[in-house]
Structure formats: C-alpha cells, structure tokens
Amino acid sequence: MKTRITEMFGIERPIMQGGMHFVGFAELAAAVSNAGGLGIITALTQRTPEDLAKEIAKCRGLTDKPFGVNLTFLPSVNQPDYPGYIKAIIEGGVKIVETAGNNPVKWLPVLKENGIKVVHKCTAVRHALKAEAIGCDAVSVDGFECGGHPGEDDVPNMILLPRAAEELKIPFLASGGMADARSLVAALAMGADGMNMGTRFIATKEAPVHENVKQAIVAASELDTRLVMRPLRNTERVLNNAGVEKLLAKEKELGANIKFEDIIEEVAGVYPRIMLNGEMDAGAWSCGMVAGLIHDIPTCQELLDRIMIEATQIIRGRLEGMLAA
Numbered sequence: 001m002k003t004r005i006t007e008m009f010g011i012e013r014p015i016m017q018g019g020m021h022f023v024g025f026a027e028l029a030a031a032v033s034n035a036g037g038l039g040i041i042t043a044l045t046q047r048t049p050e051d052l053a054k055e056i057a058k059c060r061g062l063t064d065k066p067f068g069v070n071l072t073f074l075p076s077v078n079q080p081d082y083p084g085y086i087k088a089i090i091e092g093g094v095k096i097v098e099t100a101g102n103n104p105v106k107w108l109p110v111l112k113e114n115g116i117k118v119v120h121k122c123t124a125v126r127h128a129l130k131a132e133a134i135g136c137d138a139v140s141v142d143g144f145e146c147g148g149h150p151g152e153d154d155v156p157n158m159i160l161l162p163r164a165a166e167e168l169k170i171p172f173l174a175s176g177g178m179a180d181a182r183s184l185v186a187a188l189a190m191g192a193d194g195m196n197m198g199t200r201f202i203a204t205k206e207a208p209v210h211e212n213v214k215q216a217i218v219a220a221s222e223l224d225t226r227l228v229m230r231p232l233r234n235t236e237r238v239l240n241n242a243g244v245e246k247l248l249a250k251e252k253e254l255g256a257n258i259k260f261e262d263i264i265e266e267v268a269g270v271y272p273r274i275m276l277n278g279e280m281d282a283g284a285w286s287c288g289m290v291a292g293l294i295h296d297i298p299t300c301q302e303l304l305d306r307i308m309i310e311a312t313q314i315i316r317g318r319l320e321g322m323l324a325a
C-alpha cells in the first residue's frame, strides 16, 4: 500500500509502532520494521545515551529496514540528557524520530540539520497545527481511547481524525484504538495516511515483555482501562489492577489537594516491575481500550500480513461490493 506516510518513511505498510516505555526495545522495533511497518525504540527506557547507542546498534543488526526512535519530553525537574540522546540518534544513523509529551521546537533544528524526519504525537488538533507550523514532517493524532496520555480534551478518534484532516496539510497517522484491518481502513477513510499502534504491539510474540502482560491484554475487555492522574492534569489511561484501584481510592479521598508524592508508590518504578517481572498488580501502566479487540498473540509479521490482507478484503469486497449493489 502506498500513502504519504509510506513514501515519507520508505516503508511498505502504513503502520507504525508508537514508542512504549519498557516495551520499545530493539527486538520489537526490528520485528515491526521487518514486517514492513515502522518500528520505534523508546529512548528514555535506556538509562543513558550510551545505552541508547547500543540499542540502536542492536536494532541495526536485526533489520536492514528503516526504524525510528521515540523521544518523550517530560515535564520533570531532573531533565533527562536530551542532547546526549539526540547525539546517539544522529550518530546511530537513525532518520526518523517520534517526539511526544511536549512541543519539540527546541530540538527540531538539530534533528532537521541531520536529515531526520520528525513525527510528533499529539492529542489535539491545535497541537497538531502547532507541530505543522514549527516544521514537523508528520503528526500522530492520539484519540481519547489511546493507551498512555490522552491529554485533557477527551475527544475520541471518530471526531478527532476527521477534524485533523480538515485542518492539516502534513500527513498524519491515526493513533489510539487501532488494532486491525478495520482500524486501518477506517483511519484512511477519515483522512489519515496510516495508523500508529501501541497496545496491539505489546501482545505480539516479539514484544520483549513478561508473558503475564500479554495474557492480561488478551484477557482484558474494552471496559478494563481506567484514567488516572486526572486531578494532576497528567491523565493516563492504564489497565485496571489492585495498584490502580488503590491509586484511584487516594484520588477520591484527597480530591483537588492530591500531589504527585501521594501516589508515588503506584506510579514510580512500576514499568520494570510489570514489564520485566510480570507483577500485574504493581500499579499504573499504560494500556488502551483497544485491549477489547485483542484476542491473540501473533508474530509482528503475522499481524501486519493479516491487517493488509483483510484491509484489501474490506475495501475490494465489502465496500466496493456495497457500491456495486
């Protein structure tokens, strides 16, 4: 399939794997890229820029296809070594960066000077327009249903994607709630040039996470996610578990007075415990409502092959058939 996104990134299929903390390692990024999509390594999961350089080199050993790196800009007091991570990206010859979390304007000149395409992930049309205005090459538009941080506007993709299409000139990927061929065809119908998936890629054979995590996603329904940290205006969609229920009870009890320190036990240091050790009640970890559409654990190749075959059947069979009738 050819879209503005496949052309821009030099990939065969308009399907991207979003950056995911403690999931987006070289093994997954390479598997997605080898299957014709765009795999992404998550920079901040690597403790230092040197570790990121090693992860990039490892990925290059696993695929000769294009892959990218996610740079998430966090509003934290102790800023990660972003110049160091960017140096590792440039020296590692990576040509695609997914930015997220905050306006990437400060880092765009150095990325662009080095021939890197920047796709910025955002949750609002106004942020997407800002990204376009500052020179991002593409955006990922993340609807309210997404796993991770949906922002504070709560606009789902049935509205957000056509709104983005009305306003944007640069290509965009539909993100949040995407799982299969139906998602891809719908995203293209609403004006997107491809789709970005997070949760779906965790439940794949190559995702280097504990088996408990994959099984939890397969077992979950679309009713099993919760929104946490809304009172802190740092809303995150997570899979419900005992730790999350404890967190929500604290939010209810403390109301508007809640501070990050009050919930630190349920949010800090949770990812390695969940993703590496499979401690499923440890606390808040991002997961999308799309878990309700995930029923198996295929390889990335099987997943992407199936999506493309079924997308063709939907377009040529179901949709054209309706017109012919």
Ligand SMILES: Cc1cc2nc3c(=O)[nH]c(=O)nc-3n(C[C@H](O)[C@H](O)[C@H](O)COP(=O)(O)O)c2cc1C
Residues within 6 Å of the ligand: 017, 018, 019, 020, 021, 023, 042, 070, 072, 099, 100, 101, 121, 142, 145, 146, 147, 148, 149, 175, 176, 177, 178, 196, 197, 198, 199, 200, 285, 286, 287, 288, 289, 290
């Ligand atoms: C476990 C997990 C961790 C994530 N970590 C990050 C991250 O570190 N940086 C980022 O930009 N997005 C992160 N995301 C968001 C994804 O890149 C993607 O935008 C989102 O999962 C799309 O929604 P979906 O899960 O419904 O497909 C994460 C998502 C999940 C599920």
